[in-house]
Amino acid sequence: MLIKKELLQSYRNKTVLISAIVIWLLFIAATICTFLNYHVNNKQRQAANALFRQQWEHQQRNPHDAAHFGTYLFKPVHLLNVFDSGINDYTGNTYRVEAHIQHEISNSEAENSDTAMRFGNLSFALILQLFVPLFLLFITSNSITGEKEHGTLKMLLAQGLSSRKLIWAKVWANYLLIIVIILPIFIIMAIALLFSGDMDLLFCRFLWILLTCLVYYLLVALLGTIISAVSNQSGKALLSALCFWIFMSIIFPKLITGIANRSYPLMSRAVFSDLVEQGYRKGLNGKDPYAARGVRYINSLLKKYQVNRIEDLPFDIDGMTLQFNEDYRTMAFNHYFKEVENSFNQQQHFLCLSGIFDPFLSAKRLSMALAGSDFYHHEQFFKQAQAYRNDLIRKLNMQLAVHGKDVKGEYVVGLRYFGQLKDFSYQLPPLSRILQLEKIAIISLTGWILLLILLLQFIASRSLALNYAAV
Structure with a gap:
């Protein structure tokens, strides 16, 4: 009865009703913006993939020249990326495949959008993680102080209603109100997933995102009710709740990100590129120059095949040396990239621990991880794209080495060969791996829930009449 009464009271409250309408208008705007953006980006990627595939298949050229011509790989976009774009707008979505050069992922959305760079895009995650908790804190922080100020608290307690029942009725009524507001958007997302073709791949992740939101809102409802229970005036309670929201959602994440960047600074791109080039030219130890390595490699081939002249080798030496140098450049790139990767991993671990x-911060990191838009998924795309690139360049060089020796003039291949080379296919990491990586975030949210429940139980064990008397 108490919960029903609270829900009816919220329904009749014009401020609550207007706030709910505003949230739904934001949802509608986000739906239009994000699904249009998803449709356009997906269409552009499909068109670009088809164009590059057509260009690749219909070329007539030397295999190594084809490696220089290269191609582009695009980070795939699915509906959960639409839900929470995470860092995707800032990390880029295109990987260039080219011989002799190990490219990084480029062409981020934020590079071409000042608004996205400053404020980020309007998304479901932004509304659910920022504005809905603010609304929930607003209604919960006024839940008990409103009873005090209207003089109804003393009447309720005098009728034999316990403080514990009253407090928990407030918590569950406001929590159910938020569920009623947000549930339709998740139903729409579930229907969209059903017709997207990625249902089997993404639905479990979607359910975990829903669970994360529900847990986080319960946490916010508990926090707001605690603030209201220990406050004597609605104005002070609302101000306290607003301070909590600003600190948790804006100040602390910015502060922690800045500390992570200063504590674990990244190597600049110019320094990294110079180190890779010097490592390739002079050797990783600085004493193994490019020319000497090449001579030593050719001599090892002559010895292995027991011949005295390069012309007597059973393959085209150009293809073999090209691949040898390619392997060494890749090794130099990976050698120095480990330092960059280590700095990234240290930053991510620091941010993960800060979520405690x-x-x-924990809810946001977990949401991005489940949506496939966090740093780990970006890193996985890069590694898979790099592996595809290395394998493709190796196939082209070895094609030249194996079949180019006895050809008069330039060795050229065409549609039959290029057409049988496979396209790049990005594989999402398994959900179990994501949950393992984000176990600290899961433990953090669970721990906060238990802590706030214990605190609320402690407050409820003390009669609210004592606080009411102090008003």
Whole structure:
């Protein structure tokens, strides 16, 4: 009865009703913006993939020249990326495949959009993680102080209603109200997933995102009710709740990100590129120059095949030396990239641990990970694209080495060969791996829930009449 009464009271409250309407208008705007953006980006990627595939298949050229011509790989976009774009707008979506050069992922959305760079795009995650908790704190922080100020608290307690029942009725009524508001958007997302063709791949991730939101909102409802229970005036309670929201959602994440960047600084792109080039030219130890390595490699081939002249080798030496140098450049790139990767991993671990002190940070990291838009998924795309690139360049060089020796003039291949080379296919990491990586975030949210429940139980064990008397 108490919960029903609270829900009816919220329904009749014009401020609550207007706030709910505003949230739904934001949802509608986000739906239009994000699904249009998803449709356009997906269409552009498919068109670009088809164009590059057509160009690749219909070329007539030397295999190594084809390696220089190269191609482009695009980070795939699915509906959960639409839900939470995470860092995708800032990390790029295109990988260039080219011989002799190990490219990084480029062409981020934010590069061409000042608004996206400054404020980020309007997404479901932004609304659910920022505006909905603010609304929930607004209604919960006023839940008990409103009873005090209207003089109804003393009447309710005098009728034999316990403080514990009253407090938990407030918590569950406001929590159910938020569920009623947000549930339709998740139903729409589920229907969209059903018709997207990625249902089997993404649905479990979607359910975990829903669970994350529900847990986080319960946490916010508990926090807001605690603030209301210990406050004597609605104005002070609302101000306290607003301060909590600003600190958890804006100040602390910015502060922690800045500390992570200063504590584990990244090597600049110019320095990294110079190190890779010097490592390739002079050797990783600085004492193995490019020319000497090449001579030593050719001599090892002559010895292996027991011949005295390069012309007597059973393959085209150009293809073999090209691949040898390619392997060494890749080794130099990976050698120095480990340092960059280590700095990234240290930053991510620091941010993950910081989520213990801020449940918003934990909820946001978990949401991005489940949506496939966090740093780990970006890193996985890069590694898979790099592996595809290395394998493709090796196939082209070895094609030249194996079949180019006895050809008069330039060795050229065409549609039959290029057409049988496979396209790049990005594989999402398994959900179990994501949950393992984000176990600290899961533990953090669970721990905060238990802590706030214990605190609320402690407050409820003390009669609210004592606080009411102090008003």
